[in-house]
Amino acid sequence: MSYTVDFGKIIHIAKGGDIMQILKNEEMRKLDELAIHTYKIPGIILMENAGISVVEEIEKCLIAKENKKIAIICGVGNNGGDGFVIARHFLNKGIEVTTYIVGDFSNIKGDAKINFDILEKIKAPIVKLMDSKDIEEFEKDLSQHSILIDALLGTGLQRTVEGIMKEVIIKMNLSGKEIIAVDIPSGVNGNDGKVQGIAVKATKTVTFQLPKIGNILFPGSYYGGELSIKNIGIPKKAVDSMQSKVHLITENMVQSILPKRYADTHKGSYGRAFIIAGSIGMSGAAILASKTALKCGTGLLRTAVPNSLIPILENQLIEGITLPLEEMLEKGILDYIKEENVIAIGPGCGRSQQFEEILHTVVRNATVPLVIDADGLNMLANNISLLKDLKVPCIITPHPGEMSRLTGLSIQEVNDHRLDIARNFSEKWGVITLLKGARTVIANPQGEVFINRTGNPGMATAGSGDVLTGMITGLLSQGVEPLKATMAAAYLHGTAGDRAAIRLGEYSMMAGDIIYEIPTVIQEIMKK
Numbered sequence: 001m002s003y004t005v006d007f008g009k010i011i012h013i014a015k016g017g018d019i020m021q022i023l024k025n026e027e028m029r030k031l032d033e034l035a036i037h038t039y040k041i042p043g044i045i046l047m048e049n050a051g052i053s054v055v056e057e058i059e060k061c062l063i064a065k066e067n068k069k070i071a072i073i074c075g076v077g078n079n080g081g082d083g084f085v086i087a088r089h090f091l092n093k094g095i096e097v098t099t100y101i102v103g104d105f106s107n108i109k110g111d112a113k114i115n116f117d118i119l120e121k122i123k124a125p126i127v128k129l130m131d132s133k134d135i136e137e138f139e140k141d142l143s144q145h146s147i148l149i150d151a152l153l154g155t156g157l158q159r160t161v162e163g164i165m166k167e168v169i170i171k172m173n174l175s176g177k178e179i180i181a182v183d184i185p186s187g188v189n190g191n192d193g194k195v196q197g198i199a200v201k202a203t204k205t206v207t208f209q210l211p212k213i214g215n216i217l218f219p220g221s222y223y224g225g226e227l228s229i230k231n232i233g234i235p236k237k238a239v240d241s242m243q244s245k246v247h248l249i250t251e252n253m254v255q256s257i258l259p260k261r262y263a264d265t266h267k268g269s270y271g272r273a274f275i276i277a278g279s280i281g282m283s284g285a286a287i288l289a290s291k292t293a294l295k296c297g298t299g300l301l302r303t304a305v306p307n308s309l310i311p312i313l314e315n316q317l318i319e320g321i322t323l324p325l326e327e328m329l330e331k332g333i334l335d336y337i338k339e340e341n342v343i344a345i346g347p348g349c350g351r352s353q354q355f356e357e358i359l360h361t362v363v364r365n366a367t368v369p370l371v372i373d374a375d376g377l378n379m380l381a382n383n384i385s386l387l388k389d390l391k392v393p394c395i396i397t398p399h400p401g402e403m404s405r406l407t408g409l410s411i412q413e414v415n416d417h418r419l420d421i422a423r424n425f426s427e428k429w430g431v432i433t434l435l436k437g438a439r440t441v442i443a444n445p446q447g448e449v450f451i452n453r454t455g456n457p458g459m460a461t462a463g464s465g466d467v468l469t470g471m472i473t474g475l476l477s478q479g480v481e482p483l484k485a486t487m488a489a490a491y492l493h494g495t496a497g498d499r500a501a502i503r504l505g506e507y508s509m510m511a512g513d514i515i516y517e518i519p520t521v522i523q524e525i526m527k528k
């Protein structure tokens with residue numbers, strides 16, 4: 001299997017598995033050990049496969065280049081070992097290669113040593129960079145090469161990058177050359193995507209077997225550029241046995257989640273959605289969420305808004321039914337929601353006492369899946385233990401600011417530990433948490449986390465969260481399981497946003513433009 005994820009502006013994916021685990025450094029080490037000790041695949045074979053898989057990607061980049069000289073910059077661990085394999089293969093192809101070794105080469109051991117010895121035997125050009133005095137020459141040398149290969153540090157990164165290693169990385173980054181990183185850009189921590197002092201800014205990264213968290217989360221994924229995930233021959237049985245609790249949401253997953261439409265069905269087959277949204281000054285939130293739910297296939301939609309907003313809604317959304325909130329309150333909300341298949345509450349609702357009352361009644365009495373967003377979350381923050389009264393699956397969709405209010409942590413803390421914060425919240429309150437932002441993460445009460453890679457900064461625009469709520473609601477109304485509906489919505493939302501960004505640019509796209517792209521995004525996924 002080869003799986004390509006382009007983290008640049010234009011997204012494209014080649015084949016991918018239904019579910020893709022994302023590992024931490026130590027989990028990857030465990031998987032390597034499992035392959036070597038339990039499944040008896042010699043480590044040297046894995047290293048050979050790893051090296052060859054990078055060679056394939058480098059060759060693609062070389063085609064367009066007149067100057068084909070490659071600089072392979074290696075550390076003294078196994079990441080460097082992969083670099084030695086790459087060097088040998090290109091030398092065999094008659095391509096000019098210089099191998100640089102950074103650090104104390106007497107530390108090279110194991111499989112890396114075997115590959116280093118081969119390079120020495122075949123008299124490959126090797127330059128050892130020991131200290132600062134070697135840097136000037138190194139910088140001059142780099143300008144002669146067309147592509148630089150970063151094989152300095154991989155999943156064995158331990159501490160802040162300093163000294164000669166840091167100097168080398170600075171020169172690589174300043175070279176202006178295309179850089180392909182082996183496994184992970186050196187300096188990025190595979191466990192969390194943080195930069196340990198300094199990191200290589202690669203144009204492309206080839207990672208092995210499964211992505212590491214640092215390949216996916218920011219800033220690591222920014223440093224990695226385009227990401228290619230390559231099989232290196234670890235048996236599927238070993239991979240499956242890892243049972244990591246962190247996964248990447250893939251297109252295949254979403255394709256299998258989207259409900260099919262059968263000929264002998266009617267609008268009742270696609271469910272009833274009920275959205276409580278909007279307040280004076282924020283009618284747009286109700287319109288955006290409602291339009292989106294219909295665009296995502298809801299059979300029947302009712303939107304409850306304050307009476308004064310009804311004419312605006314009726315004008316903007318002729319396909320949905322509108323209800324005045326005041327009437328609901330007077331006659332008793334429960335009567336209104338008992339027929340529904342999903343209830344979404346919060347977008348643009350404001351923070352009135354009336355809304356608080358409605359929220360409490362809905363949370364305590366809902367008998368169908370519930371989506372709480374925006375002001376629903378702000379109100380919830382005043383009385384979070386309300387969640388204990390839930391009798392149904394509940395999805396909360398906070399952005400980091402809302403999560404900060406819900407948890408009492410700072411926004412910085414939320415962003416620094418996105419996975420853990422979402423997971424802890426879900427485990428503590430028994431809800432599905434979708435924490436928004438660059439790499440939206442979704443956690444369930446069982447401690448599993450799913451990361452979405454679609455989307456772009458153009459989506460940081462008013463109302464795009466309301467569109468997401470509409471998407472989750474639309475899928476839930478059709479009977480999609482809550483976790484699956486949330487994952488598919490996050491993926492589709494980001495993909496629609498990416499299309500809008502391509503069409504209009506990240507500056508000019510607006511939330512409504514994301515809705516405009518939904519039909520194409522769904523059709524393309526269903527077609528595949």
Ligand SMILES: NC(=O)C1=CN([C@@H]2O[C@H](COP(=O)(O)OP(=O)(O)OC[C@H]3O[C@@H](n4cnc5c(N)ncnc54)[C@H](OP(=O)(O)O)[C@@H]3O)[C@@H](O)[C@H]2O)[C@@H](O)CC1
Binds near residue numbers: 029046050078158161
């Ligand atoms: N295992 C396998 O079967 C396979 C593994 N594969 C490959 O192996 C990679 C993992 O290899 P690895 O475990 O040897 O670690 P690696 O990333 O090379 O780094 C360790 C070296 O770096 C050093 N070092 C650490 N931090 C540092 C710092 N801040 N600044 C400076 N130095 C620092 C550290 O030195 P020490 O801490 O010991 O002083 C040690 O020398 C993995 O990413 C993949 O590419 C593939 O071939 C497939 C098969």
Ligand SMILES: Nc1ncnc2c1ncn2[C@@H]1O[C@H](COP(=O)(O)OP(=O)(O)O)[C@@H](O)[C@H]1O
Binds near residue numbers: 399454468
């Ligand atoms: N840089 C980004 N990359 C990917 N997605 C983003 C980025 N910035 C914002 N988004 C997405 O846009 C949406 C913004 O939602 P939210 O903050 O609730 O906006 P609003 O309240 O204005 O509707 C979220 O789904 C978020 O994940």
Ligand SMILES: [K+]
Binds near residue numbers: 150151182185
């Ligand atoms: K690397």
